[in-house]
Amino acid sequence: MDSFTTILQLFDSTIRLSAPLLLACLAGLYSERAGIFDIGLEGKMLAGAFAAGAVATWFGSAYLALLAAILVSVALGLVHGFASITHRGNQIVSGVAINFIAAGTTVILGQAWFSQGGRTPSLPNAARFNPINLPGAEAMRSVPVIGPVYSELISGHSVLVYLAFLLVPFTWWALYRTRFGLRLRAVGENPAAVDTAGISVPWLRYRAVICCGVLCGIAGAYLATAQGAGFVKDMTAGKGYIALAALIFAKWRPVQAMFACLLFGFLDAVGIRMQGHPLPLIGEVPVQFMQALPYILTVVLLAGFIGKAIPPKAGGVAYVKER
Amino acid sequence: MSQPFAKLPAWADYGLLPLINLIVAFLVAGLVVLLVGESPIDAAVLMVKGAFGSGDGVGYTLYYATNFIFTGLCVAVAFHCGLFNIGGEGQAYIGGLGVTVVGLWLGNFLPWWLTFPIAIAASALVGALWALIPAWLQARRGSHIVITTIMFNFIAASIMVYLLVGALKPAGSQAPETRVFAEGGQLPGLGWLLELVGLSMRSAPLNVSFLLALIAAFLVWILIWRTKLGYEIRTMGFSPKAARYAGIGELRIIIITMMISGALAGMMALNPIMGAQHRMQLDFVAGAGFVGIAVALMGRSHPAGIVLAAILFGMLYQGGAEIAFDMPNISRDMIVIIQGLVILFAGALEHMFRPALQRIFHRLGREKNQSAAAVVAGGNR
Numbered sequence: 165m166d167s168f169t170t171i172l173q174l175f176d177s178t179i180r181l182s183a184p185l186l187l188a189c190l191a192g193l194y195s196e197r198a199g200i201f202d203i204g205l206e207g208k209m210l211a212g213a214f215a216a217g218a219v220a221t222w223f224g225s226a227y228l229a230l231l232a233a234i235l236v237s238v239a240l241g242l243v244h245g246f247a248s249i250t251h252r253g254n255q256i257v258s259g260v261a262i263n264f265i266a267a268g269t270t271v272i273l274g275q276a277w278f279s280q281g282g283r284t285p286s287l288p289n290a291a292r293f294n295p296i297n298l299p300g301a302e303a304m305r306s307v308p309v310i311g312p313v314y315s316e317l318i319s320g321h322s323v324l325v326y327l328a329f330l331l332v333p334f335t336w337w338a339l340y341r342t343r344f345g346l347r348l349r350a351v352g353e354n355p356a357a358v359d360t361a362g363i364s365v366p367w368l369r370y371r372a373v374i375c376c377g378v379l380c381g382i383a384g385a386y387l388a389t390a391q392g393a394g395f396v397k398d399m400t401a402g403k404g405y406i407a408l409a410a411l412i413f414a415k416w417r418p419v420q421a422m423f424a425c426l427l428f429g430f431l432d433a434v435g436i437r438m439q440g441h442p443l444p445l446i447g448e449v450p451v452q453f454m455q456a457l458p459y460i461l462t463v464v465l466l467a468g469f470i471g472k473a474i475p476p477k478a479g480g481v482a483y484v485k486e487r
Numbered sequence: 488m489s490q491p492f493a494k495l496p497a498w499a500d501y502g503l504l505p506l507i508n509l510i511v512a513f514l515v516a517g518l519v520v521l522l523v524g525e526s527p528i529d530a531a532v533l534m535v536k537g538a539f540g541s542g543d544g545v546g547y548t549l550y551y552a553t554n555f556i557f558t559g560l561c562v563a564v565a566f567h568c569g570l571f572n573i574g575g576e577g578q579a580y581i582g583g584l585g586v587t588v589v590g591l592w593l594g595n596f597l598p599w600w601l602t603f604p605i606a607i608a609a610s611a612l613v614g615a616l617w618a619l620i621p622a623w624l625q626a627r628r629g630s631h632i633v634i635t636t637i638m639f640n641f642i643a644a645s646i647m648v649y650l651l652v653g654a655l656k657p658a659g660s661q662a663p664e665t666r667v668f669a670e671g672g673q674l675p676g677l678g679w680l681l682e683l684v685g686l687s688m689r690s691a692p693l694n695v696s697f698l699l700a701l702i703a704a705f706l707v708w709i710l711i712w713r714t715k716l717g718y719e720i721r722t723m724g725f726s727p728k729a730a731r732y733a734g735i736g737e738l739r740i741i742i743i744t745m746m747i748s749g750a751l752a753g754m755m756a757l758n759p760i761m762g763a764q765h766r767m768q769l770d771f772v773a774g775a776g777f778v779g780i781a782v783a784l785m786g787r788s789h790p791a792g793i794v795l796a797a798i799l800f801g802m803l804y805q806g807g808a809e810i811a812f813d814m815p816n817i818s819r820d821m822i823v824i825i826q827g828l829v830i831l832f833a834g835a836l837e838h839m840f841r842p843a844l845q846r847i848f849h850r851l852g853r854e855k856n857q858s859a860a861a862v863v864a865g866g867n868r
Binding site for chain 1: 653835
């Protein structure tokens with residue numbers, strides 16, 4: 165196998181692996197830009213993945229599965245909103261709670277409903293989001309360089325992958341070119357000003373939390389019905405936290421979030437590929453080091469050694485209207 | 488925030504409110520039990536029986552509680568300083584390194600009562616050092632301690648997997664664990680303690696680290712409420728601005744608090760490693776660091792409350808394992824749900840029931856005042 169094909173395959177799996185990160189990262193972006201910290205991305209994704217796996221098993225429809233994932237994830241998002249917006253509770257505590265509730269409930273219900281040790285039955289292709297070939301992918305294959313790039317790398321992903329990457333320009337547009345986006349950003353920086361302008365801070369923040377839930381649900385559905393074929397116990401495996409890391413890495417901006425997710429996805433892909441393959445000069449890099457690298461990078465970034473990440477000013481603070 | 492209602496009496500604040508939160512959490516958990524087609528009441532009976540019905544049950548309950556006392560104290564100490572240390576899991580995991588080095592090396596030629604204090608110091612030191620980096624980053628570089636401690640949990644897990652499948656594994660072994668410690672690296676059990684109350688313990692791994700946990704709880708109480716350092720920690724937690732104005736060094740307090748917190752988490756490793764398994768296994772912390780969050784929130788960050796909450800969660804752990812025999816649909820993951828619900832209701836939604844309760848107490852107080860006034864008025868007539 166020549167090195168060009170290897171690199172192409174590496175990038176191809178990078179895209180697959182970064183898609184759920186990107187969805188969760190953009191989900192966090194909506195929420196945190198509105199001033200609601202969300203540690204619960206992981207839990208919402210997990211619950212969404214379980215809902216998708218279960219519904220796809222029962223009804224055999226990937227789109228119904230997606231809908232279920234979104235509904236469940238939004239419901240958890242609303243719990244987070246109820247605690248942190250309505251009752252002004254600690255947003256981090258609330259997020260942690262949601263992660264545990266999701267982790268426990270998915271296993272218990274999975275075991276009770278499907279009796280396969282917390283996983284859902286393996287899905288047939290008809291109940292999954294399958295790779296779609298873009299027009300002309302086959303015809304282009306013989307063209308040198310561009311052909312393989314188009315047919316291997318760009319074509320042949322599931323519709324959710326394209327959705328994830330299309331959501332990047334959409335989020336940018338929604339955040340910087342619409343009235344909703346302006347208000348969303350304002351409510352994360354200075355909610356009192358938004359309130360003074362006669363706009364409801366809680367309702368705006370609730371909408372942000374709902375956006376976050378929708379995207380986390382899509383990410384979960386991707387895991388269970390596109391990347392995998394069914395739900396597996398603890399299948400998010402820290403992806404929600406990596407997405408959070410990517411969000412900080414990107415300094416809460418959508419386009420940079422995409423690059424951060426691609427970077428973390430690439431690290432993951434390289435880690436998988438390097439298992440058992442020693443590198444020249446360095447020797448064999450432990451898999452564990454590659455797995456820990458996103459977290460190490462985030463800590464280094466947070467320490468302000470790669471530029472400073474400044475979160476939205478009112479992030480994590482419940483808004484109290486003056487009486 | 489405006490506080491229009493009367494301050495709650497202490498017993499309501501520290502007893503009634505946590506109880507209401509707990510009951511609501513259990514009611515919701517009961518719904519999940521119903522959802523999987525079992526009876527919540529039967530499950531509760533089975534659980535209590537499994538946890539306290541036999542000497543071994545009590546032994547296991549207190550064994551698990553030992554872990555949770557340490558991690559609960561870890562979270563609570565940080566809470567008092569206004570810091571949220573989610574890193575107890577990682578600090579405990581890394582703390583296991585300290586215990587293991589002492590157990591593998593000194594355990595060969597020293598008796599347990601000499602290795603024990605050295606292992607305590609080693610685990611506390613390693614745990615404290617693992618908390619030092621996030622603390623320094625928070626105090627000096629302003630990076631959010633919640634995020635850094637989460638990241639450090641993952642980094643710790645990677646390091647420990649790397650060591651346990653590599654350097655720490657005996658040659659020729661497949662399982663990711665160290666060799667069994669020699670006699671000197673094994674802590675004696677506490678069977679005699681249970682015999683005092685007429686119970687016999689056969690296989691439960693309750694050991695002397697339970698007593699250490701109780702001592703640690705007492706020392707934390709002294710530290711927080713009876714020392715100058717504790718006063719400074721609480722001031723910092725109450726109002727960082729006031730602390731700065733009073734000349735309390737922010738950097739110093741954050742770093743000291745987090746190191747104490749990390750040390751407490753690190754000491755948790757003594758219980759499963761030296762006390763029960765006599766070797767270090769992959770993922771021996773098993774989520775105890777996270778349970779600590781629920782325990783600290785439920786115990787209102789007070790050592791006495793934490794010991795009680797830890798025993799409650801120990802009961803859930805042990806009872807949960809027993810339920811699984813009779814109700815195969817309910818595994819120990821049920822505890823994870825309850826833990827999440829407790830964190831939700833006792834932590835994030837702590838303000839939900841408070842106003843209603845305050846209103847009730849306010850009304851009761853007014854009625855009492857009125858009747859007292861009527862008596863006084865009657866007397867004057």
